[in-house]
Amino acid sequence: MNLREKKAARKKEDILRSASKIISRRGYNGATMENIAAELLMTKGALYYYFANKEDLLYQCHYLILSEVSKQVGEIYKENISSTEKMKRAITFHIEVVINEKETFNMIIKPELIFSDEHISLILQQRDEYASIFDKIIQQGIENGEFAVKEKKMARMIILGAVNWIQQWYSSEGDKNIEDIADVYAKYLLKILT
Amino acid sequence: MNLREKKAARKKEDILRSASKIISRRGYNGATMENIAAELLMTKGALYYYFANKEDLLYQCHYLILSEVSKQVGEIYKENISSTEKMKRAITFHIEVVINEKETFNMIIKPELIFSDEHISLILQQRDEYASIFDKIIQQGIENGEFAVKEKKMARMIILGAVNWIQQWYSSEGDKNIEDIADVYAKYLLKILT
Amino acid sequence: MNLREKKAARKKEDILRSASKIISRRGYNGATMENIAAELLMTKGALYYYFANKEDLLYQCHYLILSEVSKQVGEIYKENISSTEKMKRAITFHIEVVINEKETFNMIIKPELIFSDEHISLILQQRDEYASIFDKIIQQGIENGEFAVKEKKMARMIILGAVNWIQQWYSSEGDKNIEDIADVYAKYLLKILT
Amino acid sequence: MNLREKKAARKKEDILRSASKIISRRGYNGATMENIAAELLMTKGALYYYFANKEDLLYQCHYLILSEVSKQVGEIYKENISSTEKMKRAITFHIEVVINEKETFNMIIKPELIFSDEHISLILQQRDEYASIFDKIIQQGIENGEFAVKEKKMARMIILGAVNWIQQWYSSEGDKNIEDIADVYAKYLLKILT
DNA sequence: GATGAATGAGTCTTCATTCAT
DNA sequence: AATGAATGAAGACTCATTCAT
Incomplete structure (x- = not known):
């Protein structure tokens, strides 16, 4: 270049x-x-x-942000810490992004309404890649005995769903800061895995 | 009439x-x-x-569905069963609605983009009323010793968030039926409360 | 009937x-x-x-009011008083109508924008009939030596024009009552005729 | 620029x-x-x-024409001629505009039906400015003894009203040219002022 | 690389009019 | 005589997109 x-x-x-x-x-x-x-x-x-057009612009927005996020959670996964700690950090990080990059996360909610088929499949794939990192953390935790869940995928979806929902109410709930929220969420969501 | x-x-x-x-x-x-x-x-x-206009039509859609849902969850609350059972049923019912009335639930996600200020406040109020039924179930469970959570509101938000998120992926995940999903979700989400 | x-x-x-x-x-x-x-x-x-339709309704509005007005000015014409007095009364009456029946007089301003051809010719004819009464008063005044104008029609148009214009400003000029306005107008407009 | x-x-x-x-x-x-x-x-x-929208377009039409007209009558006022002559020229000019720019003068008739409040006040103000030039001519004429009216404002309104009304009938009265009309109107309307 | 100007398809909304009951 | 319901055509306005310069 x-x-x-x-x-x-x-x-x-x-x-x-x-x-x-x-x-x-x-x-x-x-x-x-x-x-x-x-x-x-x-x-x-x-x-x-x-x-090229509005959709293209939008797609690239989505791609940029999700790439960065994936990379960072991938790094959490590679760290040399317990699975519990990894999940806690991943949840915390995700919450921070959801709130701070709220911007782009909205776009993720209903891609079918925005994107054409070619983009849709790329988007869903990228999203799966991101989610799979959480799956890997869970898998690792099961293997080393920290976690004990049978329906792994569904547990992951509960976690991400709960966490994505934060943006629905965050701005209006002015009295909590992000860190506190992340702590409480991590505490409760980890209960699911054990 | x-x-x-x-x-x-x-x-x-x-x-x-x-x-x-x-x-x-x-x-x-x-x-x-x-x-x-x-x-x-x-x-x-x-x-x-x-x-009167598109917004009016939309608002009345929202109102109709949320009214019905509130009524039904309110009835679950009044039943003579354990809090655990109540929460389980409420979660199950909510999941069914989220999936089957997916239609209207989408409208709920970003009301600011659609509705004008007068409608917004009515909508948020109606939503709060619905959520408060879940709060009451939790409160009752705490009082009778079934549940043990400190951050009650946040626990409720985790539950509803996780559950609302189902619509994001449900259609594409063809192999599970609603009942099974509801069972698993209820199982894991109840862990949060205990 | x-x-x-x-x-x-x-x-x-x-x-x-x-x-x-x-x-x-x-x-x-x-x-x-x-x-x-x-x-x-x-x-x-x-x-x-x-x-039958909106235009018909409008046309009949116009017809009703202008008929009544014509009849009344016609009666002034027939009275046994001086031409000067007649014109003064006609002007005064006209001003009262313009202000009080302002309603319908507006419709008169631009009939082409409202009515279809058949109605237009009827309307213009009715209007001419009304105006011709003023012409007759002027004619009579000339014959008996009270008035002295050469361009009779144009003088009449000046008078009616001045007087019709009152509705443009009347409502906003709250300090004068109709009677006073009519007096002043009659005084000045009669100057034209002599 | x-x-x-x-x-x-x-x-x-x-x-x-x-x-x-x-x-x-x-x-x-x-x-x-x-x-x-x-x-x-x-x-x-x-x-x-x-x-920006239809009203904006309309307002700017109005503004353009009335500005030009005001400027020109203002110049007549400044000329070094008798008040009688000034008024005669102003009337003549106004009649020419009323007939030739008939277009825009119609818009002036009922601004309330067209414009929103902000525009209305601007329009009325601009109109007042225009009318005030006629007032000044009259005032000057009184001071130098050419004119003798007590109700100056009303005299001005009679003049402008008579003259504005011309557009109501002009097109249908094909046999007179503008110049002749203006002469007759000026002759009669000046009678009012003396 | 960037801009001003223009296009045209699409969307909400209004309203005179019709008609079965 | 009167009404509720429905129609359809028209109009204001928006916006992604294009393109000559």
């Missing part, structure tokens, strides 16, 4: 981050290409230089 | 049920008044005879 | 008076058949029993 | 002039954005590129 390409890549990422914000604030339909461009002090037309 | 009014009320309900289906299938923005009318073999104009 | 017909005729007149009010308040396009019906505690459908 | 901006400004003015024509021909409600666009060989969408 030469300098020019690097510059373009950075610009693209800037756009994706801004787009995420606006989409989360106004929803997919509420966020117009105009809005997104304005936030970046660009014109609509310029967006089309970098992205 | 005379015959004519009864007929009109039934018609309104018919419309609301059909509207729910389409909205869940296509999302709020994807569902046009045209679509909804077509599904009912009506014309757009007729829809506007019964509802 | 038997009793039934009489009753219907009275009802029709009631409708016309109410319609006038609403039309003047909201304009021709702003006044919906619904509005008009509501003011009369009727339903839209009932209006169509009495009038 | 650079070249591009100048071009855009000219385009906007073009649009306003065309819009005026159509509005006067078909009335505010009769003139659709589609019509206006078609007249300009544009699409509806393009219109919305230049104006």
Whole structure:
């Protein structure tokens, strides 16, 4: 990648981050290409230089964020700590992302309404990859005796579901900070696994 | 209410049920008044005879379904059974609704994007009322020694969050039937309370 | 006309008076058949029993009011008083109507925008008849030496124009009562004729 | 203002002039954005590129024309001629505008039916400014002994009312040219002031 | 690379009108 | 005579997308 390409890549990422914000604030339909461009002090037309169309822009938003998140949870998995501790950290990390990158997580909720078939399958696959890291943590915990669940997948879905739901109520519940929430959630959700 | 009014009320309900289906299938923005009318073999104009505008139609969808659900969970609360059993039944019932009335539950996810301020507060209030029934079951269970949680509200949010999330994956996971899912979820989520 | 017909005729007149009010308040396009019906505690459908369509209703409004006005100015003309006095009274009466029946006079301003060709010619004819009474007063005044104008028609148009324009500003100029306005207008406008 | 901006400004003015024509021909409600666009060989969408909405377009029509007219009558006021001559010229000019720019003058008749409150007050203010120039001419004439009226404002309203009314009948009265009409009107209306 | 301008399909909404009862 | 219900055509407005410059 030469300098020019690097510059373009950075610009693209800037756009994706801004787009995420606006989409989360106004929803997919509420966020117009105009809005997104304005936030970046660009014109609509310029967006089309970098992205083929709105869906493409959206898809790349999704991809960027979920990639980063997957990478980080993958690293938690590789650490040399107990499975309980891994799960606790993964839950905590996930909650932080759900709340702070709320933006993009909204897009994840109903991809069928937004994306076309080709994108959908890519998205679901990427999502599975992310979830599978949690599965691996659980599997490892079972093997070393820390956890004891039969329906592993379902337990994982309960955990992620509970945790994804936080964004539904978080903003309005001003008295708790993220750390406290994460502690309580981890405490209760770990009960499920034991 | 005379015959004519009864007929009109039934018609309104018919419309609301059909509207729910389409909205869940296509999302709020994807569902046009045209679509909804077509599904009912009506014309757009007729829809506007019964509802002031799209938001009004949507709000009444939401209200109808959540009312019914609240009533039923309220009845579970009043039954003469253990708190554990109550919570198990409430979870099971809720899961059934989430899956079968998936339609309307989608509307609940991001009401700010759809409804205007007056409706929003009504919606949130109605939602709180529903959630409070779960709170009462938990409270009762604590008082009679069946449950032992400190952060009651958060426990309830974990439960409802986990359970609401089911709709995200249910359709694609064809091998489990609702009953089985509900059993497993109830089993694991009750662990949180004890 | 038997009793039934009489009753219907009275009802029709009631409708016309109410319609006038609403039309003047909201304009021709702003006044919906619904509005008009509501003011009369009727339903839209009932209006169509009495009038073929909106234009018909409007036309009959116009006809009713202008007939009454013509009749009254015609009577002033026949009185046994000086032409100056006649014109003064005619102007005063006209101003009163313009302000008090403002309602219907608005409809007169731009009939082409409202009525179809058949109605238009009837309306213009009726209007001409009204104006011709003023012409006759002027003619008489010239013949008996009270007035001295060459361009009689144009003088009449100046008078009626000045006077019709009152409705444009009347409501906002709260400090003058109709009588005072009429006096001043008559004083100045009579100067034109002498 | 650079070249591009100048071009855009000219385009906007073009649009306003065309819009005026159509509005006067078909009335505010009769003139659709589609019509206006078609007249300009544009699409509806393009219109919305230049104006926020229909009311905005209308308001700017009004503003443009009334500004120009005010400026010109203001210049008549400043000329070094007798008050009688000034009033004669002002009346003549006003009549020319009423007839030739008939288009826009119609919009002035019932602004309440068209404009929202913010615009209304701006419009009334601009109108007052225009009328006040006539007031100043009258005042000056009184001071230098040419005119002798007590109710100055009302005299001004008679003059402008008479003159505005011309558009009601002008088109149908084909045998007089504007100049002749203006002469007669000026002659008679000046009688009011002396 | 970027912009201003334009397009056109689509969406909500309104309303005069009709008609069975 | 009157009503509730329904229709359908029309209109304002939005927005993703395109393209010449």
